[in-house]
Amino acid sequence: MQYLRFLLFPFTLVYIIITSSRNWLYDRKIKRSFRFSLPIINVGNLSMGGTGKTPHIELLIRMFKDDNKISTLSRGYGRKQYGFQLGNSKSSALTIGDEPMQFYHKFGNAIEVAVDVDRVHGVSEICLNRPEVDLVLLDDAYQHRAIQPGFNMLLTSYSDPFYDDFVLPMGNLRERRNGKNRADIIVVTKSPVLSPKEKKDIIQKIKPKASQKVFFSQIKYGEIKPLTKFNNFNEKDENIILVTGIAKPEPLLSQLEKSHKILKHFNFPDHYSFKEKDMGEIYNLLIKFADKSPKIVTTEKDAMRLLSNHLKEDSNDLPWFYQEIEVVIDEGKEFKDILKKYVQENSRDY
The missing domain is CATH 3.40.50.300 (P-loop containing nucleotide triphosphate hydrolases)
Incomplete structure (x- = not known):
């Protein structure tokens, strides 16, 4: 260095x-x-x-x-x-x-x-x-x-x-x-x-x-809220696929690991524009871990991009959630x- x-x-x-x-x-x-x-x-x-x-x-x-x-x-x-x-x-x-x-x-x-x-x-x-x-x-x-x-x-x-x-x-x-x-x-x-x-x-x-x-x-970590039609998220012991496109996701990762199991962390650059290829990889992972009933968790900022582009319809049938935070x-x-x-x-x- x-x-x-x-x-x-x-x-x-x-x-x-x-x-x-x-x-x-x-x-x-x-x-x-x-x-x-x-x-x-x-x-x-x-x-x-x-x-x-x-x-x-x-x-x-x-x-x-x-x-x-x-x-x-x-x-x-x-x-x-x-x-x-x-x-x-x-x-x-x-x-x-x-x-x-x-x-x-x-x-x-x-x-x-x-x-x-x-x-x-x-x-x-x-x-x-x-x-x-x-x-x-x-x-x-x-x-x-x-x-x-x-x-x-x-x-x-x-x-x-x-x-x-x-x-x-x-x-x-x-x-x-x-x-x-x-x-x-x-x-x-x-x-x-x-x-x-x-x-x-x-x-x-x-x-x-x-x-x-x-x-x-x-x-201060708030609720983990549903981004799509799925709304059943337990406070403990969920299997999570974490998707982030922020500068420093480490605090969120550490917080979630206290109560849940992280199956995979898709760590994208800050302000990342999600692509269909990314959604495909996430979907394939859901299928792979289907027996574990995984939930996809992202940040509130990333959720705004997921709601705003052509991928919204693709993600609506998937169990997406986002983590609210305050300071x-x-x-x-x-x-x-x-x-x-x-x-x-x-x-x-x-």
């Missing part, structure tokens, strides 16, 4: 020069950054993915939806349509992307779900088309310096923290570690239960500024108070 990093170092150095120069231009206001008159919370990371942005966005939606008219704004990765789009009853992962579709599937018309590669244009369109929106949640826009959110929430995973990582291509960081200085709060995600000393050690490695508060979040924040009251204060003090009516 060290030898490979040595070979990649020249490319990493070029990448660092490019990204650092770009950040320097924004920091010195040579490149223009746009700020809007309504509160905007950005949830992002320094790494390429796998920090749990989607469940943290959902946490914020649940926190604010009763008092604010929220719009999420995502890139819409993997969609087949371009430009600004608002989610509606006809939307699918093909039109707005899997993660935005998950927001719409879970919260419906209680929120607006928007997608646009250009975040500045996206917020402008939200303000124009949905003037009642008074809070925007930016999904994965930490490196989109052209827009200046009022509040930056930086995520880093417990198992792969940014302070132990390297910039691309030697590692998985999109920019240098000092990019964490733009954050208002930092959340260490997917944490186990930690002692005060363990938390203190991690915080010392993060080296937050005096103005930055570090929180820790844990995954819980340690010191949740302080976390909520900080965010609520920001939104209140930056609302148009304040």
Whole structure:
């Protein structure tokens, strides 16, 4: 591994020069950054993915939806349509992307779900088309310096923290570690239960500024819900074929192994577009293990893609289920108070 990093170092150095120069231009206001008159919370990371942005966005939606008219704004990765789009009853992962579709599937018309590669244009369109929106949640826009959110929430995973990582291509960081200085709060995600000393050690490695508060979040596994007409899933001792297309499926795999037997794990890349060939392999495995009555379990994000494409009819006669998850924040009251204060003090009516 060290030898490979040595070979990649020249490319990493070029990448660092490019990204650092770009950040320097924004920091010195040579490149223009746009700020809007309504509160905007950005949830992002320094790494390429796998920090749990989607469940943290959902946490914020649940926190604010009763008092604010929220719009999420995502890139819409993997969609087949371009430009600004608002989610509606006809939307699918093909039109707005899997993660935005998950927001719409879970919260419906209680929120607006928007997608646009250009975040500045996206917020402008939200303000124009949905003037009642008074809070925007930016999904994965930490490196989109052209827009200046009022509040930056930086995520880093417990198992792969940014302070132990390297910039691309030697590692998985999109920019240098000092990019964490733009954050208002930092959340260490997917944490186990930690002692005060363990938390203190991690915080010392993060080296937050005096103005930055570090929180820790844990995954809370919810129900395993039916995706098709099958609805009988036992809490224990099911035989499972696990299908994932996310960045880091290991926590889900470990969780399911506590109570069930994993017959096979189909581990696809993040945002993977399932193909008929894949469905055929899964079906053949069901036949092979027919005497064990296996169930197919996937993630909620992957379920959005399965519901959205031409494979829906093929999978409807198979026992598909998906695992719901939420996140819980340690010191949740302080976390909520900080965010609520920001939104209140930056609302148009304040």
